[in-house]
Amino acid sequence: MTHPLRLGIAGLGTVGTGVVKIIRQKANLLAERADRPVVITAVSARSRDKDRGVNLKDYAWEDDPVALATRDDVDVFVELMGGSDGPAKAATEAAIAAGKDVVTANKAMLAHHGHALAMAAEAAGRVIRFEAAVAGGIPVIKTLAEGLAGNEVTRVMGVMNGTCNYILTRMQSAGLPYDDVFEEANQLGYLEADPTLDVGGIDAGHKLSLLAAIAFGTQVDFDAVELDGIERITIDDIHQAADMGYRIKLLGVAQLTGRGLEQRMSPCLVPDTSPLGQLEGGTNMCVLEGDAVEQIVLRGPGAGEGPTASAVMGDVMDIARGFRMSVFGRPAAGLTKAKPAQAVTPAPYYLRMALEDKPGAMAKIATVLGENGVSIDRMRQYQHDGSTAPVLIVTHKVTRNDLDHALAAMDELDVMKETPVALRIETV
Amino acid sequence: MTHPLRLGIAGLGTVGTGVVKIIRQKANLLAERADRPVVITAVSARSRDKDRGVNLKDYAWEDDPVALATRDDVDVFVELMGGSDGPAKAATEAAIAAGKDVVTANKAMLAHHGHALAMAAEAAGRVIRFEAAVAGGIPVIKTLAEGLAGNEVTRVMGVMNGTCNYILTRMQSAGLPYDDVFEEANQLGYLEADPTLDVGGIDAGHKLSLLAAIAFGTQVDFDAVELDGIERITIDDIHQAADMGYRIKLLGVAQLTGRGLEQRMSPCLVPDTSPLGQLEGGTNMCVLEGDAVEQIVLRGPGAGEGPTASAVMGDVMDIARGFRMSVFGRPAAGLTKAKPAQAVTPAPYYLRMALEDKPGAMAKIATVLGENGVSIDRMRQYQHDGSTAPVLIVTHKVTRNDLDHALAAMDELDVMKETPVALRIETV
Numbered sequence: 044m045t046h047p048l049r050l051g052i053a054g055l056g057t058v059g060t061g062v063v064k065i066i067r068q069k070a071n072l073l074a075e076r077a078d079r080p081v082v083i084t085a086v087s088a089r090s091r092d093k094d095r096g097v098n099l100k101d102y103a104w105e106d107d108p109v110a111l112a113t114r115d116d117v118d119v120f121v122e123l124m125g126g127s128d129g130p131a132k133a134a135t136e137a138a139i140a141a142g143k144d145v146v147t148a149n150k151a152m153l154a155h156h157g158h159a160l161a162m163a164a165e166a167a168g169r170v171i172r173f174e175a176a177v178a179g180g181i182p183v184i185k186t187l188a189e190g191l192a193g194n195e196v197t198r199v200m201g202v203m204n205g206t207c208n209y210i211l212t213r214m215q216s217a218g219l220p221y222d223d224v225f226e227e228a229n230q231l232g233y234l235e236a237d238p239t240l241d242v243g244g245i246d247a248g249h250k251l252s253l254l255a256a257i258a259f260g261t262q263v264d265f266d267a268v269e270l271d272g273i274e275r276i277t278i279d280d281i282h283q284a285a286d287m288g289y290r291i292k293l294l295g296v297a298q299l300t301g302r303g304l305e306q307r308m309s310p311c312l313v314p315d316t317s318p319l320g321q322l323e324g325g326t327n328m329c330v331l332e333g334d335a336v337e338q339i340v341l342r343g344p345g346a347g348e349g350p351t352a353s354a355v356m357g358d359v360m361d362i363a364r365g366f367r368m369s370v371f372g373r374p375a376a377g378l379t380k381a382k383p384a385q386a387v388t389p390a391p392y393y394l395r396m397a398l399e400d401k402p403g404a405m406a407k408i409a410t411v412l413g414e415n416g417v418s419i420d421r422m423r424q425y426q427h428d429g430s431t432a433p434v435l436i437v438t439h440k441v442t443r444n445d446l447d448h449a450l451a452a453m454d455e456l457d458v459m460k461e462t463p464v465a466l467r468i469e470t471v
Numbered sequence: 472m473t474h475p476l477r478l479g480i481a482g483l484g485t486v487g488t489g490v491v492k493i494i495r496q497k498a499n500l501l502a503e504r505a506d507r508p509v510v511i512t513a514v515s516a517r518s519r520d521k522d523r524g525v526n527l528k529d530y531a532w533e534d535d536p537v538a539l540a541t542r543d544d545v546d547v548f549v550e551l552m553g554g555s556d557g558p559a560k561a562a563t564e565a566a567i568a569a570g571k572d573v574v575t576a577n578k579a580m581l582a583h584h585g586h587a588l589a590m591a592a593e594a595a596g597r598v599i600r601f602e603a604a605v606a607g608g609i610p611v612i613k614t615l616a617e618g619l620a621g622n623e624v625t626r627v628m629g630v631m632n633g634t635c636n637y638i639l640t641r642m643q644s645a646g647l648p649y650d651d652v653f654e655e656a657n658q659l660g661y662l663e664a665d666p667t668l669d670v671g672g673i674d675a676g677h678k679l680s681l682l683a684a685i686a687f688g689t690q691v692d693f694d695a696v697e698l699d700g701i702e703r704i705t706i707d708d709i710h711q712a713a714d715m716g717y718r719i720k721l722l723g724v725a726q727l728t729g730r731g732l733e734q735r736m737s738p739c740l741v742p743d744t745s746p747l748g749q750l751e752g753g754t755n756m757c758v759l760e761g762d763a764v765e766q767i768v769l770r771g772p773g774a775g776e777g778p779t780a781s782a783v784m785g786d787v788m789d790i791a792r793g794f795r796m797s798v799f800g801r802p803a804a805g806l807t808k809a810k811p812a813q814a815v816t817p818a819p820y821y822l823r824m825a826l827e828d829k830p831g832a833m834a835k836i837a838t839v840l841g842e843n844g845v846s847i848d849r850m851r852q853y854q855h856d857g858s859t860a861p862v863l864i865v866t867h868k869v870t871r872n873d874l875d876h877a878l879a880a881m882d883e884l885d886v887m888k889e890t891p892v893a894l895r896i897e898t899v
Contacts, residue, residue, distance in 0.1 A: 061763070065621050065763060069621070069623065072623065073620075073621070075688065075801045075802075075805060076620050076797075076800055076801050077620075078797065078801075078802055174618070180763075180764040180765065180767060181767060182613075182614050182617070182618025182619070182767070185610075185613060185614070185617060185618050186610050186613070186614065186618075189610070189613060189785060189788065189789060190602070190610030190613050190614075190782075190785045191610070191781060191785065192501075192504050192505075192784060192785055192788035192789075193493050193497070193501070193780065193781050193783075193784025193785060193787070193788060194781055194784075195497065195500065260503065318746070318749075318770060321746075321749060333781065334777070335489070335493060335608075335777040335778065335780055335781035335784070336608040336771065336772070336777060336778050336781035336782075337608065337771070337772050337775075337777060337778055338771060338772070339608060339609060339610070339769070339770070339771040340768075340769070340770040340771065341767070341768070341769055341770075342746065342767070342768040342769075342770070343764065343765070343766060343767040343768065344764070344765050344766070347765075349762070349763040349764060349765060350763065350764050350765055352621065352763055353619060353621050353622055353761065353763035353764035354618075354764075355621075356620060356621025356622075356763070357617060357618045357619065357620055357621060359621070360617065360620035360621060361617060361620075361794075364794075364795075364796050365793075365794075365795065366789075366792075366793075366794040366796075367792075367793065368792050368794075369504075369506065372504055373503045373504050373506075374503075374506055377503060
């Protein structure tokens, strides 16, 4: 048994408290597994007096996370404060400069500064691990960077925001409109202080950009993620997609093609019989595809004290066991800046539109689609009251360019009551 | 970039050939990821002349795997021959004695000799890794031993024999009896030379015993796995289970309770809406439960050249990156020999019986069940021709002891046309 691994933990919210509990309650088990003790030497948080249900008196207290990160008795700086900049970034940089390894759950910080932090860490011979930043308790970073290290990764997909999946599946099961379920999620405390982070796809987009960097050996490029939220999904979309054998998911997809790197986080239709289609509630799912392994699907809790602390501890235990790897699975200095794809992979699309209920309306739509090279696979017009006819179309595979032209031309027609909605149908 | 990692590969069947292809085709990618080249220096197989579709001329050839395992220019002995004893074991032992690390896909060898091999390897400061031995391309060992290292594992479950799952799901989808689908699987080359390894649950039992050792910190104990195969499952069982909302799976379950270590590999009923219930064809699935992470589900191909080679390469890359861990996740010297559970966790059971179609038959059955403390949740008698009435019962939760007494007493009754079948209903 060698010397203990000493942690300094900054941030004692749900996850930080969960990590403290695990280390206190399972000291023997962890020491046995790592073949050395894993201990906490110091902690830092905003309020020293708050009752967190754990005993912190054995640990030194630091008001300043930078001071914590640079203490002599800290080997690993565990950053659980959150926030892309500010104290989290300052303390992480200070930790690296002081020769500490870093474990973090901070997707926003890594999505924005991951490459620079990885460069700094690797120049200093330190590691940064961030399993808890993506898909909560699911060890997806480990699976992708280590388990599939013999693969050329072909595609990565994920439902990685439990709140959005809760909203979408709850709309379907309860037959409630978006606004009602959004409010319900809010009451349940499922939403971030700024709900756009969730329902706008930003939080999930952060995660996708980290997976893409590992999968394709590229520099993290969150700004290149095409983001579309779930705010425009109606209960009718959900019912009508279900009618045609699909479910709507806020789905992240990353793939590297001859056209460049595609990173998309957007509501998509997936077959209702697929593992993604069957995912209910707040659970997360990641689908990893490689040339050798074909397809691996990982499913588990995407948030919460226990699952997220479990992911943090996986990283801590790897460091305790002496495992040291490049932050993104290859030396950061060799990561290239990927060209964002100029055009995404062609796919079938689901189109929802509201037409004036007058003779010739459908003909005009069909003509515009045809003129723009969009061919119709299935079309449904629903029974309706009043003067607006709800029409759904599933197209054959089409380029987004052709589709965008068709949508623009349709929007010009005098029979369109509102801007049509187009959702990609992802093959899974 | 440091010195290359040099592999000696013994066994050039499907998996070995797959590994050679990956290393030849992706030399640059692997070197980038490991920050050092990964090369093959020597190979060994039964026939030197066989055309395997890969170029082997760059590698030294050894007829004897022991000679391969002990070559000076080999750092890692990659054992892909199979067989619990014989050359595989001799060469593995020789490799360890010669100071080599070992990567193997050999579940039978590890199920029978895993503890002794781990003791030898750790005494010599070497590692043995065996991701490919369990569930093909799914990185389940890595997830359990590393990703969930902060958890007390509470239960491990898995559908880990693709052939059995193919047979069971094909019986259902095609409505064919067991014998027909068994023959079909045989024609397709899905079965081992000794099919009992598959349909008798032995192969999957080997895998379960390895997962149990990692999960619970116990010495591998394959002999304590309760084995029951799928040979007695009829098409009627499958239809009737489906009728009640279940699917039948050859399911492995390991859990450590106050009664000792349970290791069961047997046909079980699982809810048809659960991830396990929805698993079709040859795909594998592992369900890992821990006190912090709750439940992680992993799904992927359980066999085949690419997936299994992917798992082997995951291990090779870990070693190339310098990751060294105890074989079963804790030092082998500290692993205890678990007491096999004297009684398995109580559960509801599905009972199928064929009764004489005469007055009072059901009353006798109901009486015997009641007298033995088995209470009935649901009962169905199906329409029938002739003198035999097919009867199904789903019990409430019952101890296996009570159930066994009830079954023995039922077997004595004069109304029973054949020995009843009892299948456990597993909560998932």
